[in-house]
Amino acid sequence: MPTASPRHSASVAGITVREDGRILVIRRADNGTWEPPGGVLELDEAPQAGVAREVFEEIGITVDVRQLTGVYKNMRQGVVALAFRCEPVAGTERTSNETTAVEWLTPDEVRERMSEVFAMRVLDALDGNGPQVRSHDGRRLIPAG
Template identity: 65%
Template sequence: MRDDGRVLAIRRADNGHWELPGGVLELEEAPEEGTRREVLEETGVEVVVDRLTGVYKNMARGIVALVFRCRPVGGSERTSVESAAVAWLTPEEVTAMMAEAYAVRLTDALSHDGPRVRIHDGQRLVPEAA
């Protein structure tokens, strides 16, 4: 996230969907290291990890994602084999352009509560069982 409130996003090369940058950790990586590497690989932007803002489980695929709030410290925007486009979006643009299951990650990152724990089906949040 930049000081002006815009957030770094990518349009995925494989499906054309807009998402926040991220990926799978290497075996030897700590989560913060993997976050820095994935953001740099997908966007060309170097970041510093500030804090964990959420844990999200895709119930359909069994994937758990950790989401960290970061700030840019170097590099320059560029696409990669994983990203067809890279852009700094407003929170409103994120909400309009991303599926609910991904846009909520930004909403949670903007909150001072947290970290949040949520489950989703790949597109929409799933109500938690009582």
Template identity: 60%
Template sequence: MTHPRHSVSVAAVIPDEQGRVLVIQRRDNGAWQLPGGVLELDEAIEDGMRREVVEETGVQVEPVRLTGVYKNMKLGVVALVFRAQLVAGTPRPTEESAAVDWWTPERVRAEMNETFAARILDALDADAPPAVRHHDGVRLLDPTGSR
């Protein structure tokens, strides 16, 4: 008998000097999100985050710190989100992203799905410990989260 298993994804919040964050528009559904994706089975967590960022933006980053753990309760996906710094390259669309842009926190709050906006806003709170949140894919199930 097989049991359901969790999937693990990794993502990066990459701020610039003006406090904006790098976001991508996904080719498959047009949604604006953080660069990130599914961690490969044999891949170290930080390596997966670096790989996903390159695949979706063309830039190289280094993780600074873990800023949150987010679980999609409907899909069983656990996302590990890191604040990261840009170390090489210029952001550009790739085979996986239709567009890349730098968004202000205000634009993130106004235009991004609540579950993805929380990941960015949590990461920009430099003094906070990593957030632990649960969501249904659209809305946070614990809006205050735990820290």
């Protein structure tokens, strides 16, 4: 009997940018890290719909999902994350059972507060150079090659 192949999990993240250039981020309730809002994509869900759902569930903001800005693979866990640049449309920021804080940060504050792998998702969305494809080990980027 053949051995089953490992499976990947697909997740999405919404990099929501205001007109003043500040980026909406959350502090996760489970581990205290600062990240863009997001989560696991449902089986019957389109990626853009998943981003909008996750951002709304986690922080109460309705977003317009604009464009794919990056594809990121955690090589240790087999998680592939799709990051999308979004614009806020409606709602008021609030915490949820998944978040302990919600803030609008500058790019410099993103670099200071977020781990390299999550900061890179935000910075890639801001640079406008098209979708980036990157691999990481959960903490640090793995050089392409």
